[in-house]
Amino acid sequence: MDDLMNMQGQGHVRLGSSAGQALTRRDGMLKVTGAATYAADNRPDGLLHAVLATAGIAKGRVTHLDVAAAEAHPGVVKVYTPANAPRTALSPDEKIHPFVWRMETLTDDSVRYAGQPIALVLAETLEAAAEGARLLAPRYEAEVPRVTLDDAEPFETDTTAFGRPAGHASGDVDAARSGAARHVTATVETSQQYHNAIEPHAITARWDGDRLEIDTPNQAIGLSKQTFAAFLGIDPSQILLRSPFLGGGFGSKAILYGGQLLAILAARDLGRPVKLVLRRDQMYGPVGHRAPTRQSLQIDLDAEGNIAALEHDTVTLTSTFDQFLESASNASHSLYAAPNLRTSHHGRRADVGTPGPMRAPGEAPGSAALEIAMDAAAQAAGMDPLEFRLKNYAETDPSTGMAFSSKGLRDCYTEAAKLFGWAERSAAPRSMRQGRLLKGWGMGTAQFPCPMFQAAAHATLRADGTAVIETSAADMGQGAWTALAQIAADGLGIDIDKVEFRSGHSDLPDAGVAGGSGHTATAGTALFNAGADAVRQLAELATNDPASPLFGAGNAGVTARSGRLYRNDDERSEPYEDILARAGLDLVRGEGKGAREGEPDRAMFSHGAVFAEVLVDPDLGQVRVSRLIGAFAAGRIVNPRLARSQLLGGMIWGIGMALQEEAVHDRRSGRLTNADLAGYHVPVNADVPMIEALTVHEDDPYVNALGIKGVGEIGVTGTVGAIGNAVWHATGIQPTRLPIHPESLI
Amino acid sequence: MNRFDYVRAETLGAAIGAEGALLAGGTNLLDLMKIGVATPDRLIDISRLPLDRIEQSGGGLRIGAMVRNAEIARDPQVLARYPALAEALLSGASAQLRNAATTGGNVMQATRCSYFQDPLSPCNRREPGSGCGALGGATRNHAVLGWTEGCIAVHPSDMCVALAAYDAVVEITGPGGLREVAMEEFHPLPDADGAGKPPLMPGEIITHIRLPDPGALARNARYVKLRERTSFAFAIVSAAAALAIEDGVITEARLALGGVAARPWRCRKAEEALKGQPASAESFARAAELATEGARPSGDNAAKTPLAQRIALRALERAAAGTPERLPALPASVFAGDDNG
Numbered sequence A: 001m002d003d004l005m006n007m008q009g010q011g012h013v014r015l016g017s018s019a020g021q022a023l024t025r026r027d028g029m030l031k032v033t034g035a036a037t038y039a040a041d042n043r044p045d046g047l048l049h050a051v052l053a054t055a056g057i058a059k060g061r062v063t064h065l066d067v068a069a070a071e072a073h074p075g076v077v078k079v080y081t082p083a084n085a086p087r088t089a090l091s092p093d094e095k096i097h098p099f100v101w102r103m104e105t106l107t108d109d110s111v112r113y114a115g116q117p118i119a120l121v122l123a124e125t126l127e128a129a130a131e132g133a134r135l136l137a138p139r140y141e142a143e144v145p146r147v148t149l150d151d152a153e154p155f156e157t158d159t160t161a162f163g164r165p166a167g168h169a170s171g172d173v174d175a176a177r178s179g180a181a182r183h184v185t186a187t188v189e190t191s192q193q194y195h196n197a198i199e200p201h202a203i204t205a206r207w208d209g210d211r212l213e214i215d216t217p218n219q220a221i222g223l224s225k226q227t228f229a230a231f232l233g234i235d236p237s238q239i240l241l242r243s244p245f246l247g248g249g250f251g252s253k254a255i256l257y258g259g260q261l262l263a264i265l266a267a268r269d270l271g272r273p274v275k276l277v278l279r280r281d282q283m284y285g286p287v288g289h290r291a292p293t294r295q296s297l298q299i300d301l302d303a304e305g306n307i308a309a310l311e312h313d314t315v316t317l318t319s320t321f322d323q324f325l326e327s328a329s330n331a332s333h334s335l336y337a338a339p340n341l342r343t344s345h346h347g348r349r350a351d352v353g354t355p356g357p358m359r360a361p362g363e364a365p366g367s368a369a370l371e372i373a374m375d376a377a378a379q380a381a382g383m384d385p386l387e388f389r390l391k392n393y394a395e396t397d398p399s400t401g402m403a404f405s406s407k408g409l410r411d412c413y414t415e416a417a418k419l420f421g422w423a424e425r426s427a428a429p430r431s432m433r434q435g436r437l438l439k440g441w442g443m444g445t446a447q448f449p450c451p452m453f454q455a456a457a458h459a460t461l462r463a464d465g466t467a468v469i470e471t472s473a474a475d476m477g478q479g480a481w482t483a484l485a486q487i488a489a490d491g492l493g494i495d496i497d498k499v500e501f502r503s504g505h506s507d508l509p510d511a512g513v514a515g516g517s518g519h520t521a522t523a524g525t526a527l528f529n530a531g532a533d534a535v536r537q538l539a540e541l542a543t544n545d546p547a548s549p550l551f552g553a554g555n556a557g558v559t560a561r562s563g564r565l566y567r568n569d570d571e572r573s574e575p576y577e578d579i580l581a582r583a584g585l586d587l588v589r590g591e592g593k594g595a596r597e598g599e600p601d602r603a604m605f606s607h608g609a610v611f612a613e614v615l616v617d618p619d620l621g622q623v624r625v626s627r628l629i630g631a632f633a634a635g636r637i638v639n640p641r642l643a644r645s646q647l648l649g650g651m652i653w654g655i656g657m658a659l660q661e662e663a664v665h666d667r668r669s670g671r672l673t674n675a676d677l678a679g680y681h682v683p684v685n686a687d688v689p690m691i692e693a694l695t696v697h698e699d700d701p702y703v704n705a706l707g708i709k710g711v712g713e714i715g716v717t718g719t720v721g722a723i724g725n726a727v728w729h730a731t732g733i734q735p736t737r738l739p740i741h742p743e744s745l746i
Numbered sequence B: 001m002n003r004f005d006y007v008r009a010e011t012l013g014a015a016i017g018a019e020g021a022l023l024a025g026g027t028n029l030l031d032l033m034k035i036g037v038a039t040p041d042r043l044i045d046i047s048r049l050p051l052d053r054i055e056q057s058g059g060g061l062r063i064g065a066m067v068r069n070a071e072i073a074r075d076p077q078v079l080a081r082y083p084a085l086a087e088a089l090l091s092g093a094s095a096q097l098r099n100a101a102t103t104g105g106n107v108m109q110a111t112r113c114s115y116f117q118d119p120l121s122p123c124n125r126r127e128p129g130s131g132c133g134a135l136g137g138a139t140r141n142h143a144v145l146g147w148t149e150g151c152i153a154v155h156p157s158d159m160c161v162a163l164a165a166y167d168a169v170v171e172i173t174g175p176g177g178l179r180e181v182a183m184e185e186f187h188p189l190p191d192a193d194g195a196g197k198p199p200l201m202p203g204e205i206i207t208h209i210r211l212p213d214p215g216a217l218a219r220n221a222r223y224v225k226l227r228e229r230t231s232f233a234f235a236i237v238s239a240a241a242a243l244a245i246e247d248g249v250i251t252e253a254r255l256a257l258g259g260v261a262a263r264p265w266r267c268r269k270a271e272e273a274l275k276g277q278p279a280s281a282e283s284f285a286r287a288a289e290l291a292t293e294g295a296r297p298s299g300d301n302a303a304k305t306p307l308a309q310r311i312a313l314r315a316l317e318r319a320a321a322g323t324p325e326r327l328p329a330l331p332a333s334v335f336a337g338d339d340n341g
Ligand SMILES: Cc1cc2nc3c(=O)[nH]c(=O)nc-3n(C[C@H](O)[C@H](O)[C@H](O)COP(=O)(O)OP(=O)(O)OC[C@H]3O[C@@H](n4cnc5c(N)ncnc54)[C@H](O)[C@@H]3O)c2cc1C
Pocket: A678, B021, B022, B023, B024, B025, B026, B027, B028, B029, B030, B031, B046, B065, B069, B091, B092, B093, B094, B097, B100, B101, B102, B103, B104, B105, B106, B107, B108, B109, B110, B156, B157, B158, B159, B200, B204, B205, B206, B207, B232, B233, B234, B235
């Protein structure tokens, strides 16, 4: 297993000694000693505390707020309501780019979802602001809300999340279906889920004349600076946005929300710094969620068990004022060899906050449903689930016909199945036991795209042989502080201990979004290129300097390693310090970009195979995941320790999605009934008895020059279906609703 | 949070009759204050009262109201003689909460009914006469026994279920002196119009919980708790069972259910039916069926009745198999039995 963990895939760039090492987190000591400052830790002088008042109805109008009572409360400084709230420069509904949701900034008295901000109270203390908000005692004119898939208003749309097409068709599904030997259908519903980052959304805003300083956890520092500037009507150069550490984001901190703007506007209006931290219950409203889905799949098989046609339809919810549709059906586009393929999405509008990207958006629920449908099809074909998936292995992307840039999925199946012991599985449901418990084995295929965004970076080599690297990366806990520094060190050809990393604020070159599992690839490429650019400049100095041992090595070239340049044509070398000293330079500064050039002509995905064992009490229906093993092919692994942690985290997320996570609405009021961490369950350690994530070797020369894919989200995919299928195998009951409740198994 | 005064009661005398809300470990009361469900003008901190000991008493134990949940669970006497109590406690909340939570606070903890916790919903328990917001709502976790349209909430405590099975008695002191109530009856059931009268009169304080000598029940006692999350979750349903078995015959039986009613639910009929019967699967199955006599769903929780019967059966079977030498690593878990290989 260790050998597998340490095998490194490569792109066509040869990295040095840093990438690939299982370094511990460079920011670990800061975090365990509490020295790492999160946004809410900032306490500038003169700070005012802000608390949002949020709507207690899901639809209607605020008819009265007792502003006088709130303002009379000792310590309360100001109450903003639609009557007096400072205005943004743009309309709250302006979409300046595809990642802008309505900015709820108290522009009118209407209520569109429970938990919507309806007022902001500023006070000298947090306690006073909280009490002020309570004293507002809003009164409403309430209308009957619609909050579930059953009640919501259908609408047709051409696009799903991120502006992707809502439907796809390749081949001729209807013709293939009529000629098929077997028809398998499956429906799976998934629940509404919340990100539940442990760090609540927070902002500390301070104006210094025209200059605005913002501390807020953010997954897309550059883009957010632009967005803030646009809504504030100021120039982006006036803003400094700091986000050195995020206590979890999972997508929710990639999207700005109106509360942040209100805090900034209040700080300007009142001439004092303002801090706004959401209460835990306020994390279940204005800052996004994953919408519930109702998915229907049909898999048509020929007599040999080949997929003749695959159809995947999703019905999902969005808010009444914005559109973000969980693109679950897209999970079927590129995974199995379906010569005839049709996918679709149907929207419904409900009185809920706008959903948003949440770890593996679309892929997570889509993969869950697809994998359950695949087991249904395997059963119909009379085949073992793994054998069936191998039989329908896609050699090219079925939706586009493109070749894969790399696809180590076969190795994933082999390695994970071997470690799991899958060959010992007995086919019939309810045929395996452990004592009185039913035992079930299930599997699922994991897949996640490998996007790249736009990033820029600087890398500066200094006269003393150390370096500074700069890019505004976001570390949500995934380890950007460490993994990116490793890549940069190799680009610079120096030891990582000599690298100072400046990151996490907006005065640095933009590192792009930390999302879509593309941050390491994108920001890493920029940093590597910046380092290589600095080294190139050094090499030019040295090879043109007659006093250098490298003089004239230009034709054969030089190699950078451990802070020295080596001739390729003989043994001679020279340290960076000497080159700079002779040139009389304090530093050389390299610049680099990270992006994918042109439209890709290959399909680019990470893959994986997840095998789950569950125990189910046959009388009580309680499920325990007793073993969970995944193997992943994710290109070059920059840091095996961090990658494993990401993959395990994704898989544990899958346990939650399969068995626990679910927001429960009161359908009459439209309010959630479990908007806290006691009521909304995510897995605890005791739910994760034995778990392992392997990585298999994968060499991808196409995905980017460094061969890096991504590991942040793929662990969720495959896992949920594997657990669902294991429960099915254990009990004989096909899951149709996630999370699977004990009641559904007795 | 509203503004409130804070006073610390240094003596029991200072706490009795004091006006305000008693603050013990604060793990429940402070949460309720933060969400605006409890709005006391005055907090009386009783956490330092000298009621923090577990003493021998007439063959049984007397547990002070300030003893922390964690301390009870690791007390050698409790582990040896009342193992189902230790198991129940360890199955509740988290280690951090158990270190802070007190005996008295655990008994007095509020229901987790989400409508009770939501000041915008009507709730007869929070605001008598306002109606029951849960009726007709999301009621998967609500009562199947002893409920009325006035209130369908369940009492969330694990500890109290085991205490009820052990015939524990609550010692209460108030302005009017001492009184005692059986744990089993301490939490009033709802009446036709509401949640029923409060368990304590104003100014009263719980000082101790008394546990009688368990006798032969010590050897065969277990607590089992059904939940979707293996730890840090309240019971969907739970059961405490204790048996005295002589030569394969049950001479005494105790059975109480959690998660089904506004109080820990002692199953007297089932206990009667077990007495004198062989400690056999048939006896337990019959008893389990009797355990939920009178149960009916209060909403979308019809599954609770069969689940309660089955958890009762499991607790009886485990109790009959004998209390294990050490409590399992996952206390009270369905998966912590010797019965599953
Ligand atoms: C996230 C979470 C999960 C939990 N999970 C579980 C679980 O699985 N199982 C479980 O059983 N419990 C669980 N609990 C509840 C926990 O057991 C209670 O919060 C705790 O026992 C309360 O004790 P305390 O001393 O902190 O009480 P406090 O919060 O101090 O007081 C609670 C109430 O009791 C009153 N009170 C306290 N002491 C006395 C006294 N001596 N006389 C009269 N009145 C008194 C107070 O006035 C108040 O009304 C959980 C709690 C949380 C927050």
